[in-house]
Amino acid sequence: MTWHIIGAGSMGCLWTAQLLKAGMKATLLVREQRLRSLNIAHNIARPILTVDEWDGATHRYPIKLNSPESLTDSITHLLVCTKAQDAEAAVQSLAGQLSDQCQILLMQNGMGSQQAIARQFCSQTVWAASTTEGAWMKDALHVCHAGSGSTWVGPVDQEPDDSVWQALKGVLEQLPLDIQFTHQIEQKLWDKLAINCAINGLTALYDCRNGELLNSKERQQRLAALTEEVTQVRQSAGVPGSGNLLELVHQVCRDTAMNHSSTCMDARRGRDTELAFINGYLIEQAEKLGVETPANRRLMKALTELNIR
Numbered sequence: 001m002t003w004h005i006i007g008a009g010s011m012g013c014l015w016t017a018q019l020l021k022a023g024m025k026a027t028l029l030v031r032e033q034r035l036r037s038l039n040i041a042h043n044i045a046r047p048i049l050t051v052d053e054w055d056g057a058t059h060r061y062p063i064k065l066n067s068p069e070s071l072t073d074s075i076t077h078l079l080v081c082t083k084a085q086d087a088e089a090a091v092q093s094l095a096g097q098l099s100d101q102c103q104i105l106l107m108q109n110g111m112g113s114q115q116a117i118a119r120q121f122c123s124q125t126v127w128a129a130s131t132t133e134g135a136w137m138k139d140a141l142h143v144c145h146a147g148s149g150s151t152w153v154g155p156v157d158q159e160p161d162d163s164v165w166q167a168l169k170g171v172l173e174q175l176p177l178d179i180q181f182t183h184q185i186e187q188k189l190w191d192k193l194a195i196n197c198a199i200n201g202l203t204a205l206y207d208c209r210n211g212e213l214l215n216s217k218e219r220q221q222r223l224a225a226l227t228e229e230v231t232q233v234r235q236s237a238g239v240p241g242s243g244n245l246l247e248l249v250h251q252v253c254r255d256t257a258m259n260h261s262s263t264c265m266d267a268r269r270g271r272d273t274e275l276a277f278i279n280g281y282l283i284e285q286a287e288k289l290g291v292e293t294p295a296n297r298r299l300m301k302a303l304t305e306l307n308i309r
């Protein structure tokens with residue numbers, strides 16, 4: 001079995017390494033220009049992917065790199081690890097290569113991109129994942145697996161046959177990661193949306209680490225207001241709750257206290273963030289449902305004023 005992984009950021013590199021470790025074949029797909037620079041930087045036919053594991057071990061894997069433009073293989077298993085705003089175009093760029101039985105697994109933060117892809121690729125099976133694995137890039141093709149977490153996987157807007165379900169489950173169970181299958185991925189995506197709505201934008205606004213959001217009363221109040229609005233929109237959308245979201249948000253702030261969120265890092269580097277699929281998605285859903293979201297709107301306005309989009 002060969003997996004094609006699109007997106008060579010922290011999740012793309014981490015998952016490529018875990019697939020190779022489990023004895024599967026994996027081709028990492030990057031844009032043509034990036035492919036050239038990576039091949040040149042590594043100066044060899046087979047570039048090396050390095051993973052610093054959270055237990056202190058370092059593993060190196062010779063990997064196969066390609067670009068969507070030069071790929072001729074038929075894709076049966078696609079893992080999409082791009083930013084949310086790039087995911088739809090990334091899958092479209094591979095549309096001609098996807099087999100009808102292709103399993104497409106989406107790893108994006110936020111919501112909206114998964115549903116858009118599921119609507120377009122109805123012949124294939126589209127799955128979404130929600131993960132708490134902690135990883136960051138030390139360098140190109142060098143990822144630090146900073147903390148081991150859990151990953152939930154479930155189908156988006158469809159119920160695949162049991163044989164399809166069992167086949168993917170059987171494959172992913174071979175990975176050295178904690179992966180659990182669920183029929184309620186939407187609930188897991190909403191849990192993660194609450195975490196991202198509360199933490200990501202605020203860490204970009206204050207330019208701080210996740211743990212520093214618990215440092216003052218004002219920041220804690222903003223975390224609480226943002227999370228409460230997610231709870232209200234979620235309830236109005238009829239998505240069952242799975243516990244106290246504010247406790248979950250505080251737990252993530254403590255567990256990832258020393259991390260800079262992905263949005264804070266994007267803002268620092270002057271890159272587009274995933275906020276349109278995080279607080280932006282929440283505000284859009286709230287409007288449709290007639291729910292007020294003043295805290296999320298205030299945050300988005302403040303970020304726009306800082307040119308963080």
Ligand code: PAF
Pocket residue numbers: 109195196199200210252256259260261262263
């Ligand atoms: O986007 C991120 O950085 C992560 O999803 C999280 C959980 C906020 C931790 O930094």
